Amino acid sequence: MNILERIKSIQLKNCKIGVIGLGYVGLPLAVEKAKVGFEVVGFDIQQSRVELVNQGINYIGDVLDIELLTLVNEGKIEATTDYSRMADLDVVTICVPTPLDEYQQPDISYVKNSAKEVAKYLHPGMLVVLESTTYPGTTEEVLKPILESTGLVCGTDFYLAYSPERVDPGNKQFNTKNTPKVVGGITPQCTEVAAALYEQVLEGQVHKVSSPAVAEMEKILENTFRNINIALANEMAILCDRMGIDVWEVIDAAKTKPYGFMAFYPGPGLGGHCIPIDPWYLTWKAREYNYHTRLIEIAGEINNSMPEFVVERIGHLLNEEAKPIKYSNVLLLGVAYKKDIDDFRESPVLDIISMLEKKGAKVQFSDTHISEFSYRGQTYKGTSLTEDVLSNADIVVITTDHSEFDYKMIGENAKLIFDTRNAMKKIPVAHKLYRL
Structure with missing residues (x-):
């Protein structure tokens, strides 16, 4: 099948598409592809996820329950752990985790294993797209050799491209469907085929770049930009605390300038699977070119130190209040790493809990999206937020500013509030309130 035939088949929705990895990136992408008429097969190594999808049970916040159930009932989406099903597919997108190992180095074993599975069933005309965030060079240096070990030639026999995921859990304005997409193929033909796919699926603009490396670096730049600017806001918060200045008022004042300033806000630390992790991919890769990414590493140090700063405060x-941390009742409001989601991956609140417990505090948490969680072999169960729970706490710490929290009740009943998110900005407080 030549390039024109492949593009035509995509435009006519005659392709069967596979999505490897049914997490925060893969499942929403699979749903969007199925909604426009493609037949989609999802692959995941977790049997529990496969069973949930096949029952039409949603577990991702950015997917509508009824949409998944309808698509499953219509036969547009199914899930499996059987990778031999790839033999019947025309397109495969890889959306697997790319964590850091204990030495802060990229662990791309999931990407490699996925590529090896695809290679077993790679056939002429197939399009393979990597979406997992990774360091520049991964698509060409890692995936391409694995796929070409079959004897098929990239750009001639099959198509390979990189298109970074841009998922922002909880974002009410931008989602998988309407966020612009960047696409970079190994060859111009690869780029055209991959772009044709996303043009059929998404409403957002598809922006073509000259290579996968450009697209990979672009993704790292996005999250490094946020990482560094959040670090600046956090450092300002630390300094303002020592100087007795309200950092939130400072930021509000700076926002009045209509140019040259973009507001970023301090907090108890960074969380999620992107901003705290992605910049380290570039730091690792830069060593290959004898370059030390000083600014990125300093920003990481500042952000990683925020849980400790919060515990000190x-x-x-x-x-x-003449009370030691030891034996004090500390109530943390929010475990999720950002507001209005149930994701606590890399949440700074986990470190805050550990530090407080090591100091002997009695820690409770309440989260409107997380009833319990496990961390370092221990299970933590949340408590309902009531007037009694608030009044019995020696200090209430707002660590995640969920919209569902009753801030009026918090202000009326908490004896001492430490607000790390500025959630109490316009809320009357009966007793004492301190902000980050």
Whole structure:
């Protein structure tokens, strides 16, 4: 099948599409592809996810329950752990995790294993797209050799491209469907075929770049930009605290400038699977070129230090009340790494809990999206947020500013509030309130 035939088949929705990895990126992408008429097969190594999808049961916040159930009932989406099903597919997108190992180096074993599975069933005319965030060079240096080990030639026999995921869990304005997409193929033909796919699926603009490396670097730049600017906001918060200046008022004042300033906000630390992790891919890759990414690493150090800073502030505030951290009742509001989601991956609140417990505090948490979670072999169960729970806490720490929290009740009943998210900005407080 030549390039024109492949593009035509995509435009006519005659292709069967596979999505490897049914998590926060893969499942929403699979749903969007099925909604426009493609037949989609999802692959995942977790049997529990496969069973949920095949029952039409949604577990991702950015997917509508009724949409998944309808698509499953219509036979547009199914899930499996059987990778031999790829033999019947025309397109495969890889959306698997790319974590860091214990040495802060990229672990692309999931990407490699996925590529090896695809290679077993690679056939002429197939399009393979990597969406997992990774370091520049992964598509060409890792995937291409694995796929070409079959004897098929990239750009001639099959098509290979990189298109970074741009998922922002909980974002009410931008989602998988309407967020612009960047696409870079190994060859111009690869780019054209991959772009044709996304043009059929998404409403957002498809922006073509000259190579996978450009697309890979673009994704790293996006999250490094946010990482560094959040680090600046966090450093300003630390300095403002020492100087007795309200950092939130400072940022609000700076926002009045109509150019040259973009507001970023401090917090208890970074979480999620992107901003705290992605910049380290580039730091690792830069060593290959004898370059030390100083700014990125300093930003990481600042952001990683915020949980400790929060615990220090908790200790100081309790001390003002003539109470030590040890044996004090500390109520944390929110475990998720950002508001209005149930994702606690890399959440700074986990470190805050560990540090407080090591100091002997009695820690409770309440989260409107997370009823319980496991961390380092221990299970934590949340508590309902009531007037009694609030009034019995020696300090209430707002660590995630969920919209569902009753901030009026919090302000009326908490004896001492430490707000790390500025959630109480316009809320009357009966007793004492301190902000980050």
